[in-house]
Amino acid sequence: MRTHLKDRKYYEDIYDSVTVSIARRNVGSFEKFRERWFEIMPDEKPDSVRSVFNLNWIYMLMAGSKLVERYDGREADVKQMMDEDSRKDDIVSEARLTQEPLCQHCKKTGLRITDKMLHHRQGFDEPEEVLFMLKCSHCDKNSAVWEDGQALEHKEKRCPKCKAKMTEKDTKRDKVFTTTYTCGSCGHSYKTKLDLNPKEDAIDPDFERDKYIYCLQDEKMLQEHRDAKWRLEGMAQMGKEMKEKRENKEVYDAVAQIQKVNIGQLTDTLQPAIEKAGYIELSFDKPEIGKDVFVGFSCLDGKRDREEYDSRKTLQKSIKTALAGTNWRLMSEGISYRLGYLSGRIRAYEREEDLIGLVERDKKLKRRPIK
Helix, strand or coil: CCCCCCCHHHHHHHHHHHHHHHHHHHHHHHHHHHHHHHHHCCCCCCCCHHHHHHHHHHHHHHHHHHHHHHHHHHHHHHHHHHHHHHHHHHHHHHCCCCCCCCCCCCCCCCEEEEEEEEEECCCCCCCEEEEEEEEECCCCCEEEEECCCCECCCCCCECCCCCCEEEEEEEEECCEEEEEEEECCCCCEEEEEEECCCCCCCCCCCHHHHHHHHCCCCHHHHHHHHHHHHHHHHHHHHHHHHHHHHHCHHHHHHHHCCECCCHHHHHHHHHHHHHHCCEEEEEECCCEECCCEEEEEEEEECCCCCCHHHHHHHHHHHHHHHHCCECEEECCCCCEEECCEEEEEEEECCCHHHHHHHHHHHHCCCCCCCC
16 A cells, blocks of 8 residues: 555645745845845836846846756656655565564554554654554554564653653544543643644645746746846856956966967978987878877988987987977877887877866966866
């Protein structure tokens, strides 16, 4: 038997009710701001370009963007609530007593399970556990035990006047449970009631109207809010980027000074430097173009008496020096050498983030994060 999981509309109504509540609060705050706006600027007309522009952005900041977020999150949140209640039902359904309990009154076995439910054993900040309600076939009294067989602790009531132990008597009438507490010492008595009859919620005459507005059930209104949110986020991102560039001007100035060399200009960039170091017949392979661009190269060592180690190191230094200040770098695998034939690969840096990384490594600069 499913006791927690309700039909989908139940959860949709909860979600929509929360949305309306949030919207009423936020829109109310915006209306107060709007009134203050015209108090500060009494000569400003409500339909002026300045008023409309500024108040539209303030509305989106204070209320509108949240409405779009609530609309977009509705399906996932409703599903999450349903899944949680379905999980609770599964826990209760699959729960079994690990040992046969004794009646808390006559201490006999043979108790019959009348109900089981999720309940907090300790405080409300602790996970819920399954509590079994049992009826004794011998004394006809009720007991309550947890899944592990431990009895539900019943805290004794103490008389507020003399602190003596009080007796309890429960009565039930039309789903109203009444407990009468009586002090055996001074005779003080009082009652508590638990009414489980369904309560009718007070009718909110404006709810359906506000639900239509704030839950963005009108397609045109939804699209207008989406467009405004997109523009607002774009402006916010632009402002953040502008601030980030101001705060890190040294880094971006260094990026701007990087010489952007295309593939066709590589010969002019590298050949003079390596020829000066004694290398000849520079050639390039077909570029490897994917997310990044790599170009293989090869040349011959024109100095016959140069040893392999010196040949590799000298060429590596010449290439690194020639590429410094450009958007190309020698790959980390370095230079290969066979019988005076040298080869390697260089990589192009195109994206701004990659160029920033290049500057940070080469010039030992570091961007300051913007909060």
